[in-house]
Amino acid sequence: MNQEKVTSRDFENEEITIDLTELFMALWSKIHLIILAGILMAFVAFAGTKLLITPMYTSTTSMYVLTRTGDSSGVTYNDLQTGTQLTQDYMELVKSRPVLEQVIAVLNLDMTTAELSESIATENAANTRILTVGVENEDPKMAKEIADALRESVSIKITEIMEADAVNTIEEANLPTAPSSPNVMRNIAIGALLGILIAAGIIILIFILDDTIKTPDDVEHYLGLNVLTSIPIAEGAQKTKKVKGLSSKKLQKQMKR
DSSP: OHHHHHHHHHHHHOOOOOOHHHHHHHHHHTHHHHHHHHHHHHHHHHHHHHHHSOOBEEEEEEEEEEOOSSSOSSOOHHHHHHHHHHHHHHHHHHTOHHHHHHHHHHHTOSSOHHHHHHTEEEEEOTTOOEEEEEEEESSHHHHHHHHHHHHHHHHHHHHHHSOOSEEEEEEOOOOOOSOOBOOHHHHHHHHHHHHHHHHHHHHHHHHHHOOOOOSHHHIIIIIOOOOOOOOOOOTTOOOOOEETTEEHHHHHHHHHO
8 A cells, every 4th residue: 555655656756857869859750840830820921911011111301400509600529519419309309299299280190299209210320410300101202291391390499499500401301112111021030930939849748748658668667567578560561450360361352252
C-alpha cells in the first residue's frame, strides 16, 4: 500500500524533460507546414492591408523662423541660439486651438480640432530653426491644402505671439503621389512571421503533450520494465491476417472456388 503511494507520488513529482534534438527533428519534419502557415498568413496580411485599411497620404511643408535679440540688422550667434531654443515653442503653437480653428474655418473642414491635431506631425532638425509640418489625410489634395493653410496660420500666430521678426516659407506643401501608410511590406513580413511562430508553437505543444511510448527507453523510463528484445518492422511491408491457420490471400482463393 505504502509502495503504491510512493510510486504514484514520484510519478506526479517527475519533471518533464525535453530532448532538444528530438524537438528540432519534430519541427524539421513539419517544416513544409510551417512554411505554408507563413505564406498563408502573409497573404492574409496583404489582403487585409489592401481591403480593410484606408491608404493615407502625407503632405509636408517647412518654414524658417527669424528672431533678432539685438538692434543690429544682421543675424548674430545669439539670435541663432535663441531661435533654436524657441523652435520647440513654435512646434507647440502649430497644434494650438486658435491655429487649428482658423484652418478649419478657412477650408470649411468637417472635423474637430482634436481630429485635426491627430493628423498633424511637427519636426525640427537638430540645431536649426527650420520647422517642418506634416499633415496626413486620406485625400492627397486635402492633405496639401491643410498643410498650406496651417503654415500660413501658424506663421501669423508666431509673429504676433512670439514677436518673431519673420517666418519665411522654405517649401510649400507637396502633393503626395504615393500613400505614406499603411506599410504593405512591413505588414506582410509581420504576418509571415506570425504564421511561422503560430505553426511552430502548435507543433512544439503537440510534441510536449505527446506521452505515447515509442522506444524501448520509454518503456524502461515510464513503466520501469526491462525490454528483452525488439522486432523492427520494415516500412511499407504488407501485413497479412491469419484466419484459422490460413492467410487472407489463400482464404480469398478458396472462397472464389
